[in-house]
Amino acid sequence: MGDSLITVIAIFLAAILMFIFPLMSVSERNDDIAQLSVQTATAEFVDNVSTTGKMTYENYNRFTQTLAATGNYYDVELEIKRLDENPSKKSAWGSSDRIGENLYYSEYTTQVIDQLDKDGSIKLKQGDMVSVQVKNKNRTIAQMLRSFFYSISGSDAYQIAASHSRVVTANAH
Amino acid sequence: MKLQHLSIIFIIIMLPISLIISAYTQAQIDTLVLQNSYDAKLMDASYDAIKAFDINTMNNDLSNVADTVRDDINAAISTFMTSFSASMGVPGGTDRYIKPYIPAMLFTLYDGYYIYAPTLTENNGFAYTLQPYNYYSVTYKRGSTYAVVNYTLDNYIVVYLKKGNEYEVRSGYLIAEDISVGEENTIEEYVPVANVATNEVNIRARNVTLDIYNQETPKGGEYLYERNELYYINPNSAKKYYAEASTFTNWVNENLKDIEARHAMRNGAHIFEEDDNTKIFDIGSNNNPEDINSRFNQHRMEVIKNSIQDNLNYSISAYAASAGANEDTKYNFRLPQINPDEWITISSNICMVAFVQGMPVGTRYYNNYSIVQSATNKFFVDPENIYYIDYAEDEKTRSYHKIDCPYLNQNSDKITGFSNYNFQKFTVKISNGGETTKQTYYRHREGACYYCIVGGHYDSDSKNFRDEYGNLYPENLVGNKQDAYYKAIGREKYNQYTTTNYFGEKNKQEG
Ligand SMILES: [Zn+2]
Numbered sequence: 001m002g003d004s005l006i007t008v009i010a011i012f013l014a015a016i017l018m019f020i021f022p023l024m025s026v027s028e029r030n031d032d033i034a035q036l037s038v039q040t041a042t043a044e045f046v047d048n049v050s051t052t053g054k055m056t057y058e059n060y061n062r063f064t065q066t067l068a069a070t071g072n073y074y075d076v077e078l079e080i081k082r083l084d085e086n087p088s089k090k091s092a093w094g095s096s097d098r099i100g101e102n103l104y105y106s107e108y109t110t111q112v113i114d115q116l117d118k119d120g121s122i123k124l125k126q127g128d129m130v131s132v133q134v135k136n137k138n139r140t141i142a143q144m145l146r147s148f149f150y151s152i153s154g155s156d157a158y159q160i161a162a163s164h165s166r167v168v169t170a171n172a173h
Numbered sequence: 174m175k176l177q178h179l180s181i182i183f184i185i186i187m188l189p190i191s192l193i194i195s196a197y198t199q200a201q202i203d204t205l206v207l208q209n210s211y212d213a214k215l216m217d218a219s220y221d222a223i224k225a226f227d228i229n230t231m232n233n234d235l236s237n238v239a240d241t242v243r244d245d246i247n248a249a250i251s252t253f254m255t256s257f258s259a260s261m262g263v264p265g266g267t268d269r270y271i272k273p274y275i276p277a278m279l280f281t282l283y284d285g286y287y288i289y290a291p292t293l294t295e296n297n298g299f300a301y302t303l304q305p306y307n308y309y310s311v312t313y314k315r316g317s318t319y320a321v322v323n324y325t326l327d328n329y330i331v332v333y334l335k336k337g338n339e340y341e342v343r344s345g346y347l348i349a350e351d352i353s354v355g356e357e358n359t360i361e362e363y364v365p366v367a368n369v370a371t372n373e374v375n376i377r378a379r380n381v382t383l384d385i386y387n388q389e390t391p392k393g394g395e396y397l398y399e400r401n402e403l404y405y406i407n408p409n410s411a412k413k414y415y416a417e418a419s420t421f422t423n424w425v426n427e428n429l430k431d432i433e434a435r436h437a438m439r440n441g442a443h444i445f446e447e448d449d450n451t452k453i454f455d456i457g458s459n460n461n462p463e464d465i466n467s468r469f470n471q472h473r474m475e476v477i478k479n480s481i482q483d484n485l486n487y488s489i490s491a492y493a494a495s496a497g498a499n500e501d502t503k504y505n506f507r508l509p510q511i512n513p514d515e516w517i518t519i520s521s522n523i524c525m526v527a528f529v530q531g532m533p534v535g536t537r538y539y540n541n542y543s544i545v546q547s548a549t550n551k552f553f554v555d556p557e558n559i560y561y562i563d564y565a566e567d568e569k570t571r572s573y574h575k576i577d578c579p580y581l582n583q584n585s586d587k588i589t590g591f592s593n594y595n596f597q598k599f600t601v602k603i604s605n606g607g608e609t610t611k612q613t614y615y616r617h618r619e620g621a622c623y624y625c626i627v628g629g630h631y632d633s634d635s636k637n638f639r640d641e642y643g644n645l646y647p648e649n650l651v652g653n654k655q656d657a658y659y660k661a662i663g664r665e666k667y668n669q670y671t672t673t674n675y676f677g678e679k680n681k682q683e684g
Contacts (some may be wrong), residue, residue: 086620090193
């Protein structure tokens with residue numbers, strides 16, 4: 001009786017050790033690799049916009065395809081900050097040495113995507129800012145396993161996330 | 174063997190493997206994160222540098238003179254080094270630790286380029302210096318015709334021609350066809366005006382197409398401060414531009430028509446394929462020097478690329494050969510592959526390219542380059558950087574636009590375009606009785622249009638006169654916009670100062 005109980009516990013433990021543990025380990029590595037490619041893709045996309053002064057539909061597509069290739073779904077947040085020098089020009093008027101403050105106004109994901117759909121690309125100018133944030137939307141296997149064991153929850157627990165932000169260095173043609 | 178034992182053995186094997194893989198992946202991620210942060214730092218430092226260059230040259234009336242450009246470039250380099258060092262966390266902002274990893278920097282200017290590279294000195298140290306200026310030049314040899322052509326970032330060239338025993342030097346702009354433009358509008362700009370009686374200097378709106386009036390030749394009791402030539406715009410500039418360009422183009426067609434790409438030589442060696450019979454100087458509507466895809470332009474960019482590549486290669490490998498002795502950087506420096514799109518950028522814009530190599534990053538070496546272009550400068554006229562004002566609009570509400578903005582009224586006959594640097598802030602130094610004060614002002618009070626310039630929107634009609642890469646084809650512009658476009662280009666190019674303007678005198682006499 002006592003012996004068979006121990007055997008049941010042993011089998012249960014063995015199952016965890018031999019199955020769940022490697023699975024967790026592999027899925028964690030899988031997420032690491034996904035993280036790696038998400039980070040690279042995000043940086044590449046943003047840097048390209050920054051140096052060409054242009055965000056194109058093709059580049060955005062290529063970027064989202066790279067993300068999809070990791071096997072997860074992502075929330076992609078785009079933000080374009082347009083530099084507006086007009087207010088600084090007004091405030092500098094007439095004064096001898098004053099340097100007015102430059103203002104920015106933002107365009108967010110839906111606006112940006114709409115414009116990409118409509119025009120095929122978005123023109124930017126030197127001094128504008130572009131930033132991209134990527135977070136995984138689905139729960140990865142590693143996340144599921146982890147939450148099963150240590151029950152981590154909460155919306156902030158992203159497994160794969162990358163953000164990149166750059167100033168635009170060229171005027172688009 | 175019991176199941177428990179099996180699982181223990183399994184764990185003993187799996188655990189270290191898993192740990193090692195985990196550590197390895199983590200190291201890769203760390204390296205990548207570090208690499209990304211270096212990328213950002215490199216780009217930011219480069220951006221700071223080109224901004225410094227733009228601002229310095231903007232307020233420097235002599236900035237087209239080679240020696241002052243050297244100073245401005247040296248200032249830009251030191252901005253780059255300081256900014257890069259500071260962001261890399263080098264204490265005290267000294268660039269001593271950064272410099273060994275920078276085998277070369279490149280500055281492309283209007284008619285040539287500078288390379289900044291470490292060169293070995295006599296006592297085995299490195300001197301970081303700006304090398305002598307290189308022109309975008311190439312030699313063509315065909316029979317008894319011998320020609321050296323200096324290219325530029327646009328359609329302006331200088332030709333040193335030797336036919337038999339006869340020499341001739343000419344310079345000018347190449348155009349596909351003579352364009353007749355309408356009368357130039359009156360151009361009013363805010364400029365510093367000095368009162369003859371009181372010597373007081375104020376910023377006033379004046380008609381700068383009217384007359385040259387200097388201290389020696391004041392007009393209405395005032396003169397333009399400090400020298401009028403800086404502001405004066407000849408109202409016939411555009412007409413003269415097309416007339417002289419057309420004369421020059423005819424001369425080129427006459428004398429260089431038969432020259433083919435295979436005749437091009439540098440340092441005694443042919444630089445194109447032996448059977449490349451592209452006729453570069455057969456200028457006409459099927460070879461329009463202002464069209465980026467024309468034979469002329471493709472060849473021009475190839476020549477520039479070829480020259481830069483040769484000299485960069487030389488500089489970097491010379492550094493690599495001597496850097497072996499350098500404790501800081503045991504790295505095999507070499508010129509990285511620069512992709513074709515980037516070459517187009519480099520050979521058509523004022524650019525700074527910074528190479529960073531051999532910098533240890535995690536398990537690897539950091540190896541990258543940055544290309545930043547100057548967006549506002551006085552060195553050359555980029556049609557895309559000409560902004561247009563419709564003077565028929567109310568002065569208080571009007572703004573400046575790109576030519577294809579729908580808010581720029583195509584039916585207005587008062588559209589005038591200016592190179593974008595004219596909309597920047599200017600500083601004038603006013604000396605009054607030994608006391609010097611600085612005053613900043615704008616030549617044009619108009620603000621940037623929120624639709625086209627600030628917001629970067631496309632006009633849906635743009636597709637009619639732009640190709641898929643965004644290149645503008647002015648012949649498709651409608652209404653008065655076409656005339657405004659040709660006038661602005663002509664005027665701005667005509668008033669563009671180059672050190673070789675002198676060789677263009679003959680175009681005036683014949684034209
Ligand atoms: Zn506009």
